[in-house]
Amino acid sequence: MSRSQALLPRLLALLAGTAFVLLGLAAPAAAHPLSTSAVLLDVESTVVHATVELPLDELSIARQQTLDATTVLAPDTLTGVRTYVQADMSVSDVTGQAWATAVTGGRVAKVDGVDNLVLDATLTPAAGSVGDFVLHYDAVIDQLVSHRVFVSGRYGHTGSYTTLAMLSWQSQSVPVASAAPTTAVEQGFVPAVRLGLHHIATGSDHLLFLIMLLLPAPLVAAGRRWCPQPDAGLAGARRSSAKVVHVVTAFAVGHSCTLVLGALGWVALPSGIVEAGIALSVLVSAVHAIRPLVRRGEVLIAGGFGLLHGLAFAAILGSLELSRTSLLTTLLGFNLGIEVAQLTVVALVMPSLLLLSRTSAYPVLRVSAAGLGAVLAAGWLANRVGLLATNPLEPVGNLLVEHPVSLAAGLGAFSLALTGLRIARGAAPSRRHPNLTSQVLTEPNAALSLHERAEGVPSDALSLWR
Secondary structure, X not given: OOHHHHHHHHHHHHHHHHHHHHHHHOOOOOOOOOOOXXXXXXXXXXXXXEEEEEEHHHHHHHHOOOOOOOHHHOHHHHHHHHHHHHHOEEEEEOXXXXXXXXXXXXXXXXXXXXXXEEEEEEEEOOOOOOOOEEEEEOOOXXXXXXXXXXXXXXXXXXXXXXXXXXXXXXXXXXXXXXXXXXXXXXXXXXXXXXXXXXXXXXXXXHHHHHHHHHOOOOEEEEOOEEEEOOOOOHHHHXXXXXXXXXXXXXXXXXXXXXXXXXXXXXXXXXXXXXXXHHHHHHHHHHHHHHOOOOOOHHHHHHHHHHHHHXXXXXXXXXXXXXXXXXXXXXXXHHHHHHHHHHHHHHHHHHHHHHHHOOOOOHHHHHHHHHHHHHHHHHHHHHHHOOOOOOOOOHHHHHHHHHOHHHHHHHHHHHXXXXXXXXXXXXXXXXXXXXXXXHHHHHOHHHHHHHHHOHHHOOOOOOHHHO
């Protein structure tokens, strides 16, 4: 056994011990995921009553003042918050005619263990009767890009709420029907699909976890380093594609299991531990993208940490207060939305990574991207276990959700440019290691054997791929 192989179990044990301590430090936050707000609509024939729930920690940041269960109820402070919320809430009918809005009340209540300021709002149509309308709401969102607002509705103050939308800085309006949906699909399935899509698309930690797992997909592990596929043709592309399928499947199985169990209330963890564990998952996958931790580690990481991601997804559904009758359709729709979002990320990113993996620039790009991911994950982890009040690197992570198409397009253009340059130069044998290059090009089976016998490869022979 080599020295690096002997040290690996110790490093993994150290990482596991550190994770255990940090997760133990995580404050037991509630299932209200990442302190999201909520707007609960009760639609009647002539008026719409709304209950607005604002987590005090996020509201403090948005208002740039320290607010707790006592100070937020001070008359001047409460009046200021009411004015702020009313200015950020507007309603109009399908013709564009504005409704009257009035925000009143003010009390502090625990929402899944988190202190929330609860306000009441009355939305009155100018026409006198409630028709289909559009709600625009951006309180807290206008100051915090990472904040989310769940909008749910019911009709006649009876029954359970149906999820209508999750608002973010990207989407701040939601259409609301004046009458209750008549089918189970309209009631929960379609909105849940949109919710699942939106949750992944706006969750920088979930996106980064998946991207870190995709970085080494075009490569093969040779001991403690990543090496290019021995076959640069269709066979190599098929192996890379198979690895991606295994990673995505492992993640889907992992998060689906705990999503179902968590949504049914059979498995639960404090969301502080879950969110810290998600940050840790990004850190571990980033380290693995730099140097392989274990054989087929990306599949093990995707499946193992997928269990934690599933609990975070379940917390989203738990905050919606769904009835048992609507839980099944919402669960199916939400999970479908997550899978569609995952496959979209793979389709946008993986072709570029396959092209880049055949260039000499990929080792530097992979290590740089994984290093940035590790730094971001460390910031999230420190913030979620209470070591940092705020994550100073959050704006960098938000780039993933603010400009996903631009980033994917830029990556694609860059990969095409490097590929074109590589083709123009020709596939000339390496001047440094002509024998090794010739063996890789002419004897793919022998090259694969070299990769499998990691310790048999000279240390300088694959220096670019360490």
